Amino acid sequence: MTKIEAIIFDLGGVLIDWNPEYVFLDAFNGDREKMQWFLNNICTMNWNENQDAGYPLVKATNDLVKQFPEYENYIKMYYGNWEQMLGGAIEGSVKILKHLIDNRAYKVVALTNWSSETFPIAKKQFDFLKWFEGIVVSGEEKTRKPYKEIFNITLNRFKIKPETSIFIDDNLKNIQTANSLNINTIHFKNPKQLASELKNYNIYL
Structure with missing residues (x-):
């Protein structure tokens, strides 16, 4: 693998x-x-x-x-x-994020469909958004998931090779596009399932 x-x-x-x-x-x-x-x-x-x-x-x-x-x-x-x-942070997922950040073995970034006008509100409310190496916000790029363009923006901006990356999303259409670009994926259902599927990539929490 x-x-x-x-x-x-x-x-x-x-x-x-x-x-x-x-x-x-x-x-x-x-x-x-x-x-x-x-x-x-x-x-x-x-x-x-x-x-x-x-x-x-x-x-x-x-x-x-x-x-x-x-x-x-x-x-x-x-x-x-x-x-x-x-509604607040999904705490189980935030704990997983913190572990991955603290591990320092991975480049950890975010790719979100979000209006550039409302995203600053979220940034003020959720401190963990500062943990990422970077965040690609659809409203700032004038394109969104599930279009390939925004995935390519993310890969290029952070110098990520698709085959050595994992994309985590709750939307199946976004997962399908990522798969078409040879990005490994986890279709998110809940934090427990996420932790379990990360083990498939030899990532243990």
């Missing part, structure tokens, strides 16, 4: 708990069905991912309000109350 030299972490869903439900379940008075309809049809994940690729938040909000004026108040909550969507 090739010796692993670099580990690339996704952030949201792997190290940071982020979920629009933390805002909208209250907004819809606990009516999960109404909330889910709104998130599936108005403020969708595809819409949010457009901002992750650099589209301005104010413009995105105004575009959607013009399209769905009856939902104006709810639409404005999405980025107006965005900080409340951060």
Whole structure:
């Protein structure tokens, strides 16, 4: 087996708990069905991912309000109350990250789909974001996962060979793109599973 030299972490869903439900379940008075309809049809994940690729938040909000004026108040909550969507650190994953950093045997970086406008809020809130050798933020690069371009930006910027790296992400589409570029991958489910799968690469915690 090739010796692993670099580990690339996704952030949201792997190290940071982020979920629009933390805002909208209250907004819809606990009516999960109404909330889910709104998130599936108005403020969708595809819409949010457009901002992750650099589209301005104010413009995105105004575009959607013009399209769905009856939902104006709810639409404005999405980025107006965005900080409340951060549920906190996924502690088990942060412990794994710390071990890998302390080990000093690996180059440890992050690759995240995140708006450049909201990422500074996360940086203030989560000290462990300072541990990485570097973080590639989609909103700053004007492209996002699962497109190959942002993976190549990451590999080139940090001089990482794909076959000697592991990419950790909770999104299967992102994992598939990484695999197509000969990057080793772990499809994240929970910290225990992550620790177990790292052993497959002779990385013991």
